[in-house]
Amino acid sequence: MITTRRLAIVLIPVLILASSGLTTAHAGAHTSAEPAPVSAPAAVPRPEGYVPTVLVTGANRGIGLELARQYAARGWKVIGTARRPAEAKDLNALAAGSDGRVVVEALDVMDLAAIDALARKYAGKPVDILFNNAGVTGGGANQQFAKNMQWELFDSVNRTNVVGPLKLAEAFLPNLLAGYEKKISNVSSSQGSIASTKTGTLYVYRSSKAALNMVMVNLANQLKSKGIAVALIDPGPVDTDMMAGLPKKMLRPVTTAGSDLIRITDQITVANTGTYWTFDGTVLPW
Ligand code: NDP
Numbered sequence: 001m002i003t004t005r006r007l008a009i010v011l012i013p014v015l016i017l018a019s020s021g022l023t024t025a026h027a028g029a030h031t032s033a034e035p036a037p038v039s040a041p042a043a044v045p046r047p048e049g050y051v052p053t054v055l056v057t058g059a060n061r062g063i064g065l066e067l068a069r070q071y072a073a074r075g076w077k078v079i080g081t082a083r084r085p086a087e088a089k090d091l092n093a094l095a096a097g098s099d100g101r102v103v104v105e106a107l108d109v110m111d112l113a114a115i116d117a118l119a120r121k122y123a124g125k126p127v128d129i130l131f132n133n134a135g136v137t138g139g140g141a142n143q144q145f146a147k148n149m150q151w152e153l154f155d156s157v158n159r160t161n162v163v164g165p166l167k168l169a170e171a172f173l174p175n176l177l178a179g180y181e182k183k184i185s186n187v188s189s190s191q192g193s194i195a196s197t198k199t200g201t202l203y204v205y206r207s208s209k210a211a212l213n214m215v216m217v218n219l220a221n222q223l224k225s226k227g228i229a230v231a232l233i234d235p236g237p238v239d240t241d242m243m244a245g246l247p248k249k250m251l252r253p254v255t256t257a258g259s260d261l262i263r264i265t266d267q268i269t270v271a272n273t274g275t276y277w278t279f280d281g282t283v284l285p286w
Contacts, residue, residue: 046180051101053077053179055127055172057109057164058134060088062240063187066258067131068094072102079127081107081118081134109134109164110156119171127172128181129265132165135187136205137242143204153204161208166215169230176228184223185265186216188232190278195285213276213286220274229273233264236279252279 046052054071058064059080068080072094078101082088085104095102107118138153169176169184176182191202192209213232220230237243239251260279268275276284 050180051075051077052128052181053079053126054129054131055079055081055168056131056133057081057107057168059104060084060091062242063235063238063254063257063261064131064133065090065094066254067133067261068102070258070262072098076101076128078102079105079122081105081109083108109168110159112163112167115164115167115171119175122172122175124178125175126179127175128179129183129185130168130172130176131261131265132168132184132186134164135161135242137202138204140202140205143202145200145203149203154207157204157208158211161205162211162215165212166219169219173223173228177226182226182228183265183268184216184219184228184230185261185268186212186230186232187261188212188216188234188276190234190236190284192232192234193276193284193286217274224270224273227270229268229270231265231268231273232276233261234276234278234284235261 054067054076056064056067056071056078059068059078060082064080068078068091071078078094078098080088080091080095080102082091082104083106085092085106088104091102091104095104105118105121107114109115136157138150138157141148142150142153165186176184189205189209190196191206192211192213194210197206216230216232223230235257236252237246237250238254238257239248240254243251257279264277264279264281267281276286278284
């Protein structure tokens with residue numbers, strides 16, 4: 001098991017790199033080859049009184065819990081998934097105070113049969129936004145080439161960060177088509193940017209987010225004609241358990257990260273589908 005301190009040692013230089021990578025990305029954003037910026041208004045007419053639904057994976061803590069809170073505060077219906085609902089104290093409290101608008105569902109995104117079972121439970125019901133948030137790093141110390149490389153991590157991290165999100169998109173496709181927003185928003189990471197990678201760390205995590213980006217760009221191309229928009233969004237370094245042990249001043253508050261992710265998701269359209277955004281709405285290099 002990796003300790004918090006060891007994770008911090010591994011991730012601090014990574015975060016510094018991420019910052020410089022973002023700067024580079026911003027400098028090069030919005031060239032003529034890039035899609036329109038997200039300042040374009042969302043053109044999604046909804047019927048009067050329609051209450052949209054968002055499905056958020058990994059909604060029991062961190063960024064996922066914040067997304068659930070903020071969508072619930074907007075008056076949306078929220079399907080918040082957790083691997084262990086009985087232990088999801090904060091999410092359960094949110095659901096308890098929501099007049100039934102927030103529902104907690106058990107889901108391990110590695111379990112493809114469970115994803116299908118959950119989709120069957122919601123058959124015929126619209127899901128306006130699928131928010132693929134659940135994710136794992138695998139621990140920085142466990143993925144050091146020629147030092148401590150735990151090869152089996154590729155299986156579990158990719159299953160969680162890549163296969164699960166794509167399977168969710170497939171299983172909930174009929175629900176998304178039945179919704180008005182028609183969006184799949186994926187919490188990616190600047191660590192998935194091959195162009196920004198200047199060090200040799202986080203082999204498993206970085207490659208999983210690069211793979212997430214690729215499968216979702218494929219999906220964006222395939223679903224565009226159906227009116228479904230797909231986005232990859234980097235939340236920046238955020239103050240969650242994933243970053244525990246790092247100095248707070250290096251991290252963005254989870255409330256800010258949540259509102260950034262939602263603001264960008266509000267503004268994604270089929271015109272900018274398949275774009276790799278960072279939290280301020282500029283475009284990251286692949
Ligand atoms: P946390 O570690 O705080 O939370 C991770 C969430 O994912 C938990 O709810 C966890 O559930 C859930 N999860 C992990 N594995 C599975 C699984 N197999 N099935 C279902 N749920 C699972 O991380 P964050 O909130 O920080 O991260 C959320 C997303 O943001 C991730 O995709 C991450 O890669 C991404 N991200 C985060 C950054 C940051 O700085 N925090 C930066 C860039 C990207 P459980 O409680 O059961 O473990």
